Amino acid sequence: MDLVTDQFPSLALALEPPTERQRTHTLTGQHLIDGALLRRVFFVLGPTISVVTLVAFSASLLSGGWQFGDPATGTTMLAASGAAWATIVLGQMANAFAVRSPTQWPGALGWTSNPYLPWAVASGLVFLVVLLYVPWLAQLLGQAPPSAIGWAVAVAVVPAVFGMDMIYKRWRAE
Numbered sequence: 001m002d003l004v005t006d007q008f009p010s011l012a013l014a015l016e017p018p019t020e021r022q023r024t025h026t027l028t029g030q031h032l033i034d035g036a037l038l039r040r041v042f043f044v045l046g047p048t049i050s051v052v053t054l055v056a057f058s059a060s061l062l063s064g065g066w067q068f069g070d071p072a073t074g075t076t077m078l079a080a081s082g083a084a085w086a087t088i089v090l091g092q093m094a095n096a097f098a099v100r101s102p103t104q105w106p107g108a109l110g111w112t113s114n115p116y117l118p119w120a121v122a123s124g125l126v127f128l129v130v131l132l133y134v135p136w137l138a139q140l141l142g143q144a145p146p147s148a149i150g151w152a153v154a155v156a157v158v159p160a161v162f163g164m165d166m167i168y169k170r171w172r173a174e
Helices: 002-014 020-024 035-063 074-098 116-133 135-141 148-173
Strands: none
Touching: 035 074, 035 148, 074 116, 074 135, 074 148, 116 135
């Protein structure tokens, strides 16, 4: 289901107005996406989302009473799975805002400069909540709503992605 929820921000990004650099920069070679964006996504933003996802999964297991060495089963495992999935979805939504500019903080562009992006994120959030809180869908996907700790860590992925993105942008600017 990640493919479905990831598509909401991706489709909105496709409608993002082009920057001045994109309008005037001539492509060299056969590359549609420049290397700087790929490095940022695969070496900064992706690993950030992965680490926070692992923390959300582990924190959910530990808050459910799981101990190292024990098998994770039942509702504890389902809630941990839900926390991990929520983290990935929220991280991808934050990523959609972060990749809009190679140099600026996402808020500097205005949250509504692309009118489709807030709608895409809202749709993704509704879809996330439905898939976690509609019992037969959650059961079908092998997950349950995260615990409070799982949600707290999952939501923390948004400032983590923005923060790591800004660190990377500042490092690149120096």
